[in-house]
Amino acid sequence: MEHAKKLNIKETSKKLLGVNPADAKLSLSYFTVAFVSLLIGGVLGLLQGLERSGIISLPSWLTYYQVLTAHGLLLLVVFSATFTIGYQYANLSHSFGGLLPKVRKLAWIGFVLMVIGTAMAATMIILNEASVLYTFYPPLAAHPLFYIGLVLVVVGIWFCCFGVFINYRHWRKNHPGQTTPILAFFAMGVFVLWFFASIGVATEVLTLIPWAMGLVETTNVMVARTLFWWFGHTLVNIWYLVAVSAWYVIVPKIIGGRHFNEKLIRLVVILLVILNIPGGFHHQIIDPAISVPIKFLHVFMSLSIAVPSLMTAFAMFAVFEKTGRKLGGKGLLGWVKKLPWGDVRFLAPMIAMLAFIPGGAGGIVNTSNQLNQVVHNTMWVVGHFHVTVGMSVVMTFFGICYWLIPHLAKRQLTPKMNKIGVIQTLIWTLGMIIMAGSMHIAGLLGDPRRTSYTTYSDHPTALSWIPYEYMFAIGATLLLIGVIIQVYAVFNMMFFAPKGHTEYPVAEPEDGAPAAPLWTERWGLWSVMLLLVVAMAYVIPIVDMIMHAPPGSPPIRTW
Amino acid sequence: MHRLEEIWLTVSCGILIIFMFIVGYQAFALEMGPPSHMETIDPQKVDQTEPFDNPGVFEIGENEYEVVMTMQTFGFTPNKIEIPVGAEVHFTLTSKDVTHGFQVAGTNINAMVMPGHIQKISHTFDEPGEYLVLCNEYCGIGHQVMATTITVK
Numbered sequence: 001m002e003h004a005k006k007l008n009i010k011e012t013s014k015k016l017l018g019v020n021p022a023d024a025k026l027s028l029s030y031f032t033v034a035f036v037s038l039l040i041g042g043v044l045g046l047l048q049g050l051e052r053s054g055i056i057s058l059p060s061w062l063t064y065y066q067v068l069t070a071h072g073l074l075l076l077v078v079f080s081a082t083f084t085i086g087y088q089y090a091n092l093s094h095s096f097g098g099l100l101p102k103v104r105k106l107a108w109i110g111f112v113l114m115v116i117g118t119a120m121a122a123t124m125i126i127l128n129e130a131s132v133l134y135t136f137y138p139p140l141a142a143h144p145l146f147y148i149g150l151v152l153v154v155v156g157i158w159f160c161c162f163g164v165f166i167n168y169r170h171w172r173k174n175h176p177g178q179t180t181p182i183l184a185f186f187a188m189g190v191f192v193l194w195f196f197a198s199i200g201v202a203t204e205v206l207t208l209i210p211w212a213m214g215l216v217e218t219t220n221v222m223v224a225r226t227l228f229w230w231f232g233h234t235l236v237n238i239w240y241l242v243a244v245s246a247w248y249v250i251v252p253k254i255i256g257g258r259h260f261n262e263k264l265i266r267l268v269v270i271l272l273v274i275l276n277i278p279g280g281f282h283h284q285i286i287d288p289a290i291s292v293p294i295k296f297l298h299v300f301m302s303l304s305i306a307v308p309s310l311m312t313a314f315a316m317f318a319v320f321e322k323t324g325r326k327l328g329g330k331g332l333l334g335w336v337k338k339l340p341w342g343d344v345r346f347l348a349p350m351i352a353m354l355a356f357i358p359g360g361a362g363g364i365v366n367t368s369n370q371l372n373q374v375v376h377n378t379m380w381v382v383g384h385f386h387v388t389v390g391m392s393v394v395m396t397f398f399g400i401c402y403w404l405i406p407h408l409a410k411r412q413l414t415p416k417m418n419k420i421g422v423i424q425t426l427i428w429t430l431g432m433i434i435m436a437g438s439m440h441i442a443g444l445l446g447d448p449r450r451t452s453y454t455t456y457s458d459h460p461t462a463l464s465w466i467p468y469e470y471m472f473a474i475g476a477t478l479l480l481i482g483v484i485i486q487v488y489a490v491f492n493m494m495f496f497a498p499k500g501h502t503e504y505p506v507a508e509p510e511d512g513a514p515a516a517p518l519w520t521e522r523w524g525l526w527s528v529m530l531l532l533v534v535a536m537a538y539v540i541p542i543v544d545m546i547m548h549a550p551p552g553s554p555p556i557r558t559w
Numbered sequence: 560m561h562r563l564e565e566i567w568l569t570v571s572c573g574i575l576i577i578f579m580f581i582v583g584y585q586a587f588a589l590e591m592g593p594p595s596h597m598e599t600i601d602p603q604k605v606d607q608t609e610p611f612d613n614p615g616v617f618e619i620g621e622n623e624y625e626v627v628m629t630m631q632t633f634g635f636t637p638n639k640i641e642i643p644v645g646a647e648v649h650f651t652l653t654s655k656d657v658t659h660g661f662q663v664a665g666t667n668i669n670a671m672v673m674p675g676h677i678q679k680i681s682h683t684f685d686e687p688g689e690y691l692v693l694c695n696e697y698c699g700i701g702h703q704v705m706a707t708t709i710t711v712k
Contacts, residue, residue: 290595296583310568314564364578369582369586377695446691449695451695451702451703459706461690558632558656558698
């Protein structure tokens, strides 16, 4: 009791004094790595757009596939992971009134491991020893150091997972009978999912290392691929869950409203955590060695992830309408005008949410057996994930920067910087619409993904794709301009913006709203349910792939 | 839960369930399920294993053909296939090295072809023309030239 009182004093003093400087330094270091990665990854993205459409040809020492591997790794793994950790740890520090010193230490160890791991993998890519793309499907065999680098990145993430678990447990122990602050609850969801997701890829990579070193002769390519997607698709939903945390809790405060019913928010988090991992199978719908009934089961399992998203869609628009009406919006749609469209902290995540409408619909297409067969491995898929990741997730991340970075750096968001942010948001939106829109169409016409510039000996079908590929390049150019503005904004707010205080916008519940039920905090139970769902999804196909395995494949280098 | 929210969730989940029924009906009743062949093969002995020791186009019925094909960096064996209009073609595919993707642009033919696994997919070519066949899974430095044609006349 005495201890709890002391903690409460600490929390109140934190609210008065602002962020703990040691915690701020941790998050800002993660953001620095994130936005340096974004800049490099963005430049590589433009190079791809220009090469793909035949506008430039890359020099002999830098191939399209090297560029593509690095673009995928830097943006899908490094940028997303480091931003997520920086943001989630800031949320945790804010919710708990500072991190425990040992948790901070764990997060720093994670940081160092991830930086070393990324440097190792990136070096192998630059040396052309690892042109295996983001998915590194065996039997394509990269240099062992590439895989060791990946292991270090995963272990780094695990350190951050354990940090969150320890801090969560500590807080709960000292606040018996209380539910955790909602942002800390989200952080638990994110890191629980991350922990279980990365078990798949860690297992895969650990079997590939001795194989790539020549200690083991062959590997089971089908099992490796399945373990990859166990991780690969779940990762997408980890980013999504991170974005959703800002939609539910941050955005309502920015527009001057209250957050939605907390019980429903928590239910959405729990469902996203439990149901997610089997979604990876829809990347394998046209694979051999998985039977049609098993694939049908996975259509169901993938579609079930749509349910919490549909709940989110309703909740968010309910919050917008209620707030807009409270601010004086009249008539059927008058409330729309009352929303703060000129505030980048709202505009960016709002466009991100709107993008999730076509993004989610496209996802339902991709997960549906026969429809998947039409679009699998075409540019459609690339268009799809640039809408979902590049808009729904990344624009939410960008929007977060405009309050979180000045808050952590004890600086201000100036009206001028807000304007720059609005312009950045509009350029990014336009670039993505042009690029991802043309990618969707080109994909429906058959244009394959992950392929450098080609006309297939001037085949008329391939030539018909070229105009769309020019559109990719135009979109990619706008996007790089967007990246440069965003990176400028981030570092300006970190180091140069005027000193001052910036609010951490956390929405409150409605007046008289019931307290969140304590049963939602049963993370042990949710983890068991997650594992049950994983078992339902994976035991039969993986046992089948191992029991009926063909002779394995030796490492092969084809680049 | 709010009344409107109940309606929203009932309708949207109802749509998902109808969707499942349609996908299931197509997959099982109409046999339009995605390519999912279960047979395996030693990926290092493809040339010595039936039927891939003799790849080619074989007439197996009235205007019905089987194409036994291997994929390897960066080509298809056999390539430049010709078949008559209206032919029903059954492709039997495997890879001799890394993972490839078998796609015929302008049709619904799209299947992953992996070392160690035999993949099968069928299609009826009702329209004449020169169809572009391409590899749609990254397979190495020459991936972008891995293509051939199927001429239907």
